[in-house]
Amino acid sequence: MHIRKTRLLTPGPTPLYPPALHAMMAADIHHRTQDFVAVYKAVVADLKEVMGTSWDVVPLACSGTGAMEASVSNFFRKGDRVVVLSAGKFGERWVQITQAYGLEPVVLSAEYGQAVPADRVVEELTKPGVRGVFLQASETSTGVMHDVEAIGRAAADTEAIVVVDAITGLGTMPLEIEGWGLDIVIGGSQKAFMIPPGLAFMSISPKAWKHEETSDLPHYYFSIRKEAANAAKGQSNYTPSTALLLSLAEALRYMKSLGMDKFIENAQLLAKATRAAVSELGLKLFAPDNPGAAVTAVRAPEGMDSGVIVKGFRDRFGAIIANGQGSMKGKIFRIAHLGYFDFPDLFAVIAELELILASQGVPVEYGKGVAAVQRVYAEAAG
Amino acid sequence: MHIRKTRLLTPGPTPLYPPALHAMMAADIHHRTQDFVAVYKAVVADLKEVMGTSWDVVPLACSGTGAMEASVSNFFRKGDRVVVLSAGKFGERWVQITQAYGLEPVVLSAEYGQAVPADRVVEELTKPGVRGVFLQASETSTGVMHDVEAIGRAAADTEAIVVVDAITGLGTMPLEIEGWGLDIVIGGSQKAFMIPPGLAFMSISPKAWKHEETSDLPHYYFSIRKEAANAAKGQSNYTPSTALLLSLAEALRYMKSLGMDKFIENAQLLAKATRAAVSELGLKLFAPDNPGAAVTAVRAPEGMDSGVIVKGFRDRFGAIIANGQGSMKGKIFRIAHLGYFDFPDLFAVIAELELILASQGVPVEYGKGVAAVQRVYAEAAG
Numbered sequence: 001m002h003i004r005k006t007r008l009l010t011p012g013p014t015p016l017y018p019p020a021l022h023a024m025m026a027a028d029i030h031h032r033t034q035d036f037v038a039v040y041k042a043v044v045a046d047l048k049e050v051m052g053t054s055w056d057v058v059p060l061a062c063s064g065t066g067a068m069e070a071s072v073s074n075f076f077r078k079g080d081r082v083v084v085l086s087a088g089k090f091g092e093r094w095v096q097i098t099q100a101y102g103l104e105p106v107v108l109s110a111e112y113g114q115a116v117p118a119d120r121v122v123e124e125l126t127k128p129g130v131r132g133v134f135l136q137a138s139e140t141s142t143g144v145m146h147d148v149e150a151i152g153r154a155a156a157d158t159e160a161i162v163v164v165d166a167i168t169g170l171g172t173m174p175l176e177i178e179g180w181g182l183d184i185v186i187g188g189s190q191k192a193f194m195i196p197p198g199l200a201f202m203s204i205s206p207k208a209w210k211h212e213e214t215s216d217l218p219h220y221y222f223s224i225r226k227e228a229a230n231a232a233k234g235q236s237n238y239t240p241s242t243a244l245l246l247s248l249a250e251a252l253r254y255m256k257s258l259g260m261d262k263f264i265e266n267a268q269l270l271a272k273a274t275r276a277a278v279s280e281l282g283l284k285l286f287a288p289d290n291p292g293a294a295v296t297a298v299r300a301p302e303g304m305d306s307g308v309i310v311k312g313f314r315d316r317f318g319a320i321i322a323n324g325q326g327s328m329k330g331k332i333f334r335i336a337h338l339g340y341f342d343f344p345d346l347f348a349v350i351a352e353l354e355l356i357l358a359s360q361g362v363p364v365e366y367g368k369g370v371a372a373v374q375r376v377y378a379e380a381a382g
Numbered sequence: 383m384h385i386r387k388t389r390l391l392t393p394g395p396t397p398l399y400p401p402a403l404h405a406m407m408a409a410d411i412h413h414r415t416q417d418f419v420a421v422y423k424a425v426v427a428d429l430k431e432v433m434g435t436s437w438d439v440v441p442l443a444c445s446g447t448g449a450m451e452a453s454v455s456n457f458f459r460k461g462d463r464v465v466v467l468s469a470g471k472f473g474e475r476w477v478q479i480t481q482a483y484g485l486e487p488v489v490l491s492a493e494y495g496q497a498v499p500a501d502r503v504v505e506e507l508t509k510p511g512v513r514g515v516f517l518q519a520s521e522t523s524t525g526v527m528h529d530v531e532a533i534g535r536a537a538a539d540t541e542a543i544v545v546v547d548a549i550t551g552l553g554t555m556p557l558e559i560e561g562w563g564l565d566i567v568i569g570g571s572q573k574a575f576m577i578p579p580g581l582a583f584m585s586i587s588p589k590a591w592k593h594e595e596t597s598d599l600p601h602y603y604f605s606i607r608k609e610a611a612n613a614a615k616g617q618s619n620y621t622p623s624t625a626l627l628l629s630l631a632e633a634l635r636y637m638k639s640l641g642m643d644k645f646i647e648n649a650q651l652l653a654k655a656t657r658a659a660v661s662e663l664g665l666k667l668f669a670p671d672n673p674g675a676a677v678t679a680v681r682a683p684e685g686m687d688s689g690v691i692v693k694g695f696r697d698r699f700g701a702i703i704a705n706g707q708g709s710m711k712g713k714i715f716r717i718a719h720l721g722y723f724d725f726p727d728l729f730a731v732i733a734e735l736e737l738i739l740a741s742q743g744v745p746v747e748y749g750k751g752v753a754a755v756q757r758v759y760a761e762a763a764g
Contacts, residue, residue, distance in 0.1 A: 001640060001644060002640070002644055002647065002648040002651070002724065002725075003640065003645070003648045003722060003723065003724045004724055005722070005724050005726070005727075007726065025407065258383060258384070258385065262383060262384055263384075263385070265384065266384040266385045269384065316763065317724075317725070317726055318724075319726070340385060340387070341385065342384065342385045342386055342387050342699070342700075343699070344387070344389065344699055344701070344730035344731075344733070344734060345387075345730070347729055347730040347733035347734070347752070348726035348727070348729040348730045348733075349726075351726070351729035351730075351733070351752055351755070351756055352726060352729070354756065355756055355759060355760060355763075358760065359760070359763075365753075366749070366752070366753035366756040366757065367748070367749025367750060367751075367752045367753035367756065368749060369749075370729070370733055370748070370749045370752045371747075371748035371749035373733070374733055374736065374737055374748040374749065375748065377737060378737060378740065378741070378748075381698065381737075381741075
């Protein structure tokens with residue numbers, strides 16, 4: 001075996017931004033000191049800046065799913081009627097969480113690879129008594145994107161608060177939290193934020209705080225009102241994840257230095273180039289209609305298990321790419337763009353894909369997919 | 383500006399092997415403890431194993447040039463007649479060091495891009511009173527390789543010891559230290575060993591130790607006999623570079639796990655693929671006759687300063703590649719293969735090169751050079 005570097009090409013965890021990785025080395029700090037209070041305050045301020053909101057933002061020591069649960073347990077009441085968009089594995093998770101807490105979800109499903117049309121949501125919102133809308137900005141399992149703006153604006157005049165799982169949406173698509181009325185927006189550390197898993201965060205609108213006042217669902221670790229009050233003082237309810245917060249502080253500085261518009265455009269360009277490359281290679285997109293920029297899901301060639309491609313990346317090149325989840329497993333593979341990816345990463349990924357396909361007897365002209373990526377680069381770079 | 387990862391593509395420093403980088407974090411260790419003695423002994427034993435010799439090997443806290451100086455100041459006498467092969471900037475350094483210590487070098491020069499033919503050295507060795515031969519296994523400034531075996535074998539029956547600057551030769555070409563009679567072989571940490579600069583090492587033959595006994599040149603920090611005696615006890619003469627030795631220990635474990643034959647073949651395959659790619663793009667090699675596998679020097683297209691290409695790599699892609707040195711500056715650029723490089727690195731580098739050339743108006747078919755790399759990969763991987 002020759003040298004084979006491990007490369008993470010999955011839609012979370014994503015490749016680590018090296019200065020953020022190294023920042024974890026400074027984690028011999030006590031969390032109830034003024035030094036750490038300064039770190040915590042900076043993280044909260046910078047999260048607000050990159051998320052583009054003046055509303056409350058709280059970090060949480062948990063994975064994204066913990067924050068999803070907190071958005072239910074802190075802001076709703078038992079028996080609340082809510083609309084849930086389900087277009088993949090993460091939409092199904094909203095259904096499970098809302099049901100676990102005794103809410104009454106009206107599930108609007110889309111086939112895997114499709115988005116739930118916004119007008120179906122708008123129609124549902126005209127019915128009385130809907131107290132919330134749950135959706136994924138970007139459904140990581142299929143790569144599809146929802147029309148967050150239309151749904152946010154439609155809910156603004158209703159009693160419903162809009163709860164957006166933007167775990168892979170933040171940093172890959174514009175999300176105007178205040179302008180579009182996105183009451184709760186959830187992110188996760190191991191996505192566009194370029195640090196390891198273990199941290200989530202959530203923004204909360206004034207309208208959501210109103211909901212919170214009447215919430216009757218049990219919660220303890222995830223007490224968002226208390227968390228927001230503490231965050232204002234540079235503190236967390238319980239022991240914070242110091243290493244990850246130090247890391248996030250560094251990553252946020254980098255995101256600010258690039259600017260969120262450029263950061264998002266980076267993912268969008270890589271997604272566009274990936275779509276161009278796989279089309280050039282004769283492969284089909286799984287979500288051709290509303291493709292997001294977090295991840296591109298690609299169908300394996302007819303008659304080939306996508307696991308063969310995933311295994312080829314790993315065994316031949318040390319590259320970790322994602323298979324499909326659930327019933328999509330074996331049918332699709334997913335190439336990530338969110339966070340710390342650049343064009344040279346993609347030149348290599350597509351060259352690898354060409355070699356893997358060729359090794360399986362698929363007719364491939366070497367360099368043809370790479371050339372498609374190069375054209376997108378050249379057009380963007382001028 | 384979008385995300386642009388910094389990538390080191392120079393023939394030293396080379397990209398760091400991550401576990402070796404992380405091993406430096408354990409450097410809060412005292413160097414005169416049994417814990418560190420164990421590290422030092424392991425490093426010396428593993429260096430011998432990867433260099434393929436049972437002769438003495440000593441690590442030195444200096445750059446490669448320090449070890450080059452030590453090979454002069456410890457093993458020769460004032461006025462010694464020595465043969466120096468000079469085929470580039472590092473050959474010139476041998477001339478300077480031997481002169482600085484009052485040796486009398488007979489300089490056998492080759493034009494930049496050419497090797498010094500072994501038969502010229504052999505002929506010189508037939509003359510009486512030659513006490514040493516100094517050469518580069520691989521001349522990093524031009525990418526050319528010398529016929530180390532022929533020179534080593536020719537000197538075996540003479541009074542001359544063979545001193546090989548293998549700083550970029552180790553890990554990129556076979557070097558049979560004992561079989562070919564390579565009396566002193568010098569390596570450096572920031573080359574194929576995949577760790578930062580700051581450490582050099584040297585193997586010493588019994589014949590070289592005989593020379594050492596009669597050496598009359600001044601030295602203090604570089605006292606190789608004392609260093610070898612201490613190394614046998616897991617100690618260094620003066621304070622060792624603990625962080626780098628911990629790092630080297632980790633890198634050596636990795637090199638052993640791959641096997642030196644595979645490790646060398648890795649660089650050779652990347653060099654072969656690079657030559658194929660640049661030829662495909664219509665560029666000319668600077669050392670077409672005896673190309674080494676440490677680095678490939680490529681001529682800029684007619685009428686273009688190679689600095690434009692170096693700058694293109696840096697500004698467009700954050701990639702650091704080497705310009706020519708001295709009078710070669712502006713004429714060539716150099717792509718490194720030694721150490722922690724793999725094929726995905728090269729897929730990206732060649733795609734970048736194509737885009738840089740195209741941006742300068744050079745007619746380039748995107749993906750054509752990459753395809754040449756892919757063909758070399760596919761042939762090797764089967």
